[in-house]
Amino acid sequence: MKTANINKFILQLQGAFDALGVAVAMPQIEQMAVNVHSAMGTPRRRYHCSEHALYLCRGMAPLQVLAAVFHDVVYYQLDGGFPARVAHYFTPIVSVQGNDLILLRQEPDDQGIQLCLDLFDFAPGQALPLFRGMNEFLSAAVAVRMLEPHLNAAQMITVLACIEATIPFRAREADGQDSVSALAARVRTQACARMGYQPGAALEAFVDGVMTAAVTLSNRDVGSFAEPQPGKFLSGTWLLIEESNAPLAAVGVYTLQDYREALTRMHNFLEGLQADRIFHHYGQAQGDYDALVRTASGNLEFAVEFLRLKILSITIIEALALDSGGNCPVSMFLGDIRASGGAPERIEDYLPAGPSGPALDSRMLDVLENGRPGDASQDLVVSPLTAYIYRCLGPQGCRDALDAGRHMLSGKSSARTFLASLQPDMLRSIMDACMRIALSRRVALQALRDSLFAQTH
Numbered sequence: 001m002k003t004a005n006i007n008k009f010i011l012q013l014q015g016a017f018d019a020l021g022v023a024v025a026m027p028q029i030e031q032m033a034v035n036v037h038s039a040m041g042t043p044r045r046r047y048h049c050s051e052h053a054l055y056l057c058r059g060m061a062p063l064q065v066l067a068a069v070f071h072d073v074v075y076y077q078l079d080g081g082f083p084a085r086v087a088h089y090f091t092p093i094v095s096v097q098g099n100d101l102i103l104l105r106q107e108p109d110d111q112g113i114q115l116c117l118d119l120f121d122f123a124p125g126q127a128l129p130l131f132r133g134m135n136e137f138l139s140a141a142v143a144v145r146m147l148e149p150h151l152n153a154a155q156m157i158t159v160l161a162c163i164e165a166t167i168p169f170r171a172r173e174a175d176g177q178d179s180v181s182a183l184a185a186r187v188r189t190q191a192c193a194r195m196g197y198q199p200g201a202a203l204e205a206f207v208d209g210v211m212t213a214a215v216t217l218s219n220r221d222v223g224s225f226a227e228p229q230p231g232k233f234l235s236g237t238w239l240l241i242e243e244s245n246a247p248l249a250a251v252g253v254y255t256l257q258d259y260r261e262a263l264t265r266m267h268n269f270l271e272g273l274q275a276d277r278i279f280h281h282y283g284q285a286q287g288d289y290d291a292l293v294r295t296a297s298g299n300l301e302f303a304v305e306f307l308r309l310k311i312l313s314i315t316i317i318e319a320l321a322l323d324s325g326g327n328c329p330v331s332m333f334l335g336d337i338r339a340s341g342g343a344p345e346r347i348e349d350y351l352p353a354g355p356s357g358p359a360l361d362s363r364m365l366d367v368l369e370n371g372r373p374g375d376a377s378q379d380l381v382v383s384p385l386t387a388y389i390y391r392c393l394g395p396q397g398c399r400d401a402l403d404a405g406r407h408m409l410s411g412k413s414s415a416r417t418f419l420a421s422l423q424p425d426m427l428r429s430i431m432d433a434c435m436r437i438a439l440s441r442r443v444a445l446q447a448l449r450d451s452l453f454a455q456t457h
Helices: 005-020 026-042 052-059 062-070 085-089 113-119 133-148 151-164 179-195 201-221 232-241 256-272 286-324 330-334 363-370 385-407 413-418 424-437 439-452
Strands: 092-098 099-101
Touching: 005 052, 005 062, 026 052, 026 062, 026 133, 026 151, 026 286, 052 062, 052 151, 052 201, 062 113, 062 133, 062 151, 062 201, 092 232, 092 330, 113 133, 113 179, 133 151, 179 424, 201 424, 232 256, 232 286, 232 363, 256 286, 256 330, 286 330, 286 363, 286 385, 286 413, 286 424, 330 424, 330 439, 363 385, 363 424, 385 413, 385 424, 413 439
Parallel strands: none
Antiparallel strands: 092 099
């Protein structure tokens, strides 16, 4: 039987405290677990959820487990604010000023939050940087409030350094240091200031232990980028697309344009992401690190190409919608992803089998036609439609068609001009299938079809 996630958090916390020899009463452990579970269980959490935190705990040392439990408690922009159960912690830490969270000056005796500031290299008066540690810092602050009564300085430094190291995809600092080297320098400074270390072997051994723990946890946090099967990597990517795009939460309601824009944002992010910024090198053999980077680079290339194909397919449907009456819910043209009382009617039910071509990527075709392991439930643009387009046009034809679609979306050409540029047999089949589903657009689509293919009559 499956243990509830809330109870898994209780077990992880209890196990970590027991391993550290720290006596924490069960009501306090329960409160920690409830706070974390409630924060990570909101409907918008698709990737940064309880399952992700619990996965990071597996096989980790006790202090890494504590960091893993707390590292994603706050996701301010995703959750629309602070988690309700811990919101009171932030009143003396930050001031909400418009879209910014401004750090406040701390009381001299608030050593835990000051340690957070020092390890994250933040200072009172500054706005927390959205993509360079805001959520990680706020999550670390929750960890301080809940763990500081039970842990010593060395343990708190380790937990907070582990959380800081999970800030992803960072470039080198202004002085040329990478983020791990910069964090190690701050750990070194705090170990001297708070634990009485003097420069020497003992200090360096402590810093190395902290950084090894932090890098191990951080690299697991982004471990899906090194997934040997690109399809499994795409599953995590799809959860991030759903999580980071609020309109997609309304299943069956969000529009063709909403979906296309969500795909485009993720495409642009992954296309610009450098593989050597994903994993930390610290403590790894050069060959092992190089293998991680190679695999991540391959996954990024595969995901970017996959997203291009998905963007093309939704752009074609969007063009049909624009010419026949305007933007509309995805399900109007493609069918529902699920329905009560049996399998829903979907566009692929009315598409012919696509041709086979030697230039097709067999891995891509397999993912498009057979799905991704652990398919995300809200992926409404069915992959069989994209697979059909891919089979009809081939890789280069898809790239050319996507260029024409972008020309339309930028306002440089009309939807009808874009549609007229597509392969006629493919477009005719897609339009026929859409007319079977989009009942309110059937007359307009038929008129469009007659106009586009008038020369064949």
